[in-house]
Amino acid sequence: MTEHPLLMSPIRFAAPDGSLRIVRSAQRPDLEAICQIERAANMSPWTQGDFEDYLAGGMDGPIVLVCCRESSYPDAFAVGREISDEFEILSIAVAPEEQGKGVGLILMMSLLRWAKSRGIARWILEVREGNTVARKLYASCGFFETGKRHGYYADTNEAAILMTGESPVPWEVRQEMHCFRGVKLFNQ
Numbered sequence: 001m002t003e004h005p006l007l008m009s010p011i012r013f014a015a016p017d018g019s020l021r022i023v024r025s026a027q028r029p030d031l032e033a034i035c036q037i038e039r040a041a042n043m044s045p046w047t048q049g050d051f052e053d054y055l056a057g058g059m060d061g062p063i064v065l066v067c068c069r070e071s072s073y074p075d076a077f078a079v080g081r082e083i084s085d086e087f088e089i090l091s092i093a094v095a096p097e098e099q100g101k102g103v104g105l106i107l108m109m110s111l112l113r114w115a116k117s118r119g120i121a122r123w124i125l126e127v128r129e130g131n132t133v134a135r136k137l138y139a140s141c142g143f144f145e146t147g148k149r150h151g152y153y154a155d156t157n158e159a160a161i162l163m164t165g166e167s168p169v170p171w172e173v174r175q176e177m178h179c180f181r182g183v184k185l186f187n188q
């Protein structure tokens, strides 16, 4: 469990409403909270076994991050993995009561920062065509559409939109690393 990729230390942010949010690597005790968030946020949730595999994936496996308020259980998580010289965002989910407060952006900033620290400068993902909130989030992180797979999601027959982003990320281009769209980063 200690062998999957880890953030060296937690990252501290202030959300646009001023609340303190901490992003850290997921550990096994976070599993229950992660599964709860997943079930509440996703129409086709991954199983606990899927997350156990991710957490036990070894140094070459995905990184799993959680976001929480101070001294609290996680209310959001994100999963990404390196594929050759690219970084793939595999999943991101925020508990329904915390959505729309900048937490998704905080997690994206954390994932891309981690990828950059590994020398990766290009990121990819797939998103349901109808998921306008997620597409908006990714666009604000500099992702652009590169393709479409029709009928990709078996549950709804919905298309997947393929998106790619590259370094530098928008908060670097605009030199807003410390405060981007109301999100403040405390530690470098």
Ligand SMILES: CC(C)(COP(=O)(O)OP(=O)(O)OC[C@H]1O[C@@H](n2cnc3c(N)ncnc32)[C@H](O)[C@@H]1OP(=O)(O)O)[C@@H](O)C(=O)NCCC(=O)NCCS
Pocket: 041, 042, 091, 092, 093, 094, 095, 098, 099, 100, 101, 102, 103, 104, 105, 106, 126, 127, 128, 131, 133, 134, 136, 137, 140, 181
């Ligand atoms: C998609 C998701 C991760 C975004 O996280 P979030 O914390 O809600 O998003 P943020 O608060 O960081 O906002 C990101 C953008 O989406 C917008 N947004 C957030 N919630 C919204 C809503 N309910 N309606 C419309 N726009 C919304 C925000 O305004 C923001 O855009 P802006 O910067 O232009 O204002 C989250 O909504 C979620 O968990 N959804 C369910 C699971 C999911 O769809 N995951 C993605 C799979 S690819």
